[in-house]
Amino acid sequence: MKTKILFKHLILIASLSLAFTSTARAASDDGIAVDQSKYANREVLPDFTGGECPNNPRGLTQINGNLYRHTSGAGLAVHSGLVLITTEGALVIDPAMTCTAGWLQDEIKKRFNVGVKYVVYTHGHADHISGAQVMQKAGAIVVANERAIEPIVGEKIPTAIPDRVFDKEMTIKLGGETVLLHRVAPSHSDSMIMVLFPKYKALQCTDVCENHTLPYNDFLDFYYPGWIDTLNWVLAQDVDVIDIGHYTPATKKDQLALRDYIVDLHQQVLDLVRKGQSWDQLYRNVKFSDEVKSWTAYESMHTLNILGMFRWVSSHRRGEW
Numbered sequence: 001m002k003t004k005i006l007f008k009h010l011i012l013i014a015s016l017s018l019a020f021t022s023t024a025r026a027a028s029d030d031g032i033a034v035d036q037s038k039y040a041n042r043e044v045l046p047d048f049t050g051g052e053c054p055n056n057p058r059g060l061t062q063i064n065g066n067l068y069r070h071t072s073g074a075g076l077a078v079h080s081g082l083v084l085i086t087t088e089g090a091l092v093i094d095p096a097m098t099c100t101a102g103w104l105q106d107e108i109k110k111r112f113n114v115g116v117k118y119v120v121y122t123h124g125h126a127d128h129i130s131g132a133q134v135m136q137k138a139g140a141i142v143v144a145n146e147r148a149i150e151p152i153v154g155e156k157i158p159t160a161i162p163d164r165v166f167d168k169e170m171t172i173k174l175g176g177e178t179v180l181l182h183r184v185a186p187s188h189s190d191s192m193i194m195v196l197f198p199k200y201k202a203l204q205c206t207d208v209c210e211n212h213t214l215p216y217n218d219f220l221d222f223y224y225p226g227w228i229d230t231l232n233w234v235l236a237q238d239v240d241v242i243d244i245g246h247y248t249p250a251t252k253k254d255q256l257a258l259r260d261y262i263v264d265l266h267q268q269v270l271d272l273v274r275k276g277q278s279w280d281q282l283y284r285n286v287k288f289s290d291e292v293k294s295w296t297a298y299e300s301m302h303t304l305n306i307l308g309m310f311r312w313v314s315s316h317r318r319g320e321w
């Protein structure tokens with residue numbers, strides 16, 4: 001009898017460990033492998049996020065279930081990304097800073113006893129993707145759109161070269177969870193992707209989405225039609241929470257307001273340019289709604305936003321000839 005029970009236990013243990021092994025093997029993605037040897041001796045610039053930063057704020061807070069949000073920096077300087085915790089390891093979006101990436105990795109290990117399995121880049125800008133080299137060295141697979149490699153190499157950004165890339169879509173399966181990566185039209189950079197967590201109705205929409213904030217500066221690395229297309233794509237998704245890579249998480253309603261602002265700004269600047277106004281006349285004649293005037297950074301950003309749009313409009317019209 002005792003032998004029978006022991007045998008039953010052994011079968012149970014064996015099937016449990018099998019189940020565990022098969023789960024462990026389930027992590028997969030349909031990305032394309034990058035030949036890292038091509039970039040082994042590439043030149044890199046000094047890492048502006050690499051100095052010691054013991055006083056730099058950092059955090060890892062729960063959004064819902066296994067979905068978390070990491071932050072580094074404070075106030076308007078905060079950078080953020082979603083983090084998915086699974087039994088097979090964590091998926092981290094945009095570590096943001098080298099000086100906090102080690103902390104984030106340790107924090108995930110300490111709280112959840114797993115390593116970072118995947119790092120996903122939203123786009124090839126240094127202020128979001130710095131620090132990934134720390135996680136890649138510890139074994140993480142770094143994923144990006146294939147168009148992110150050129151600026152990383154060309155601008156000599158001292159972060160990880162992606163291990164796996166994709167053109168239009170990529171799916172990552174990790175610990176029974178599914179993460180969808182979707183390339184959108186050039187909008188803010190031409191390597192921009194959206195990252196969907198369908199189970200949590202959550203989306204990572206870095207730098208293209210806002211939360212009662214004006215887009216940064218003079219629309220750096222900007223493509224007007226693709227930005228609007230991307231916001232329309234965001235509005236069509238079944239999502240409740242949008243992490244925008246900065247500040248605080250937002251909603252679809254906030255993106256509708258942002259789209260209306262950018263469309264209106266574009267139309268006003270286009271109309272004024274067509275009237276023959278020079279920059280010095282034009283920037284004084286653009287009107288902002290009371291709502292936009294109430295957004296964070298309105299005072300410091302609104303003239304720069306006009307300037308960025310003025311540049312876009314000026315180089316995308318031909319006139320009557």
Ligand SMILES: [Zn+2]
Pocket residue numbers: 123125128188207
């Ligand atoms: Zn950016």
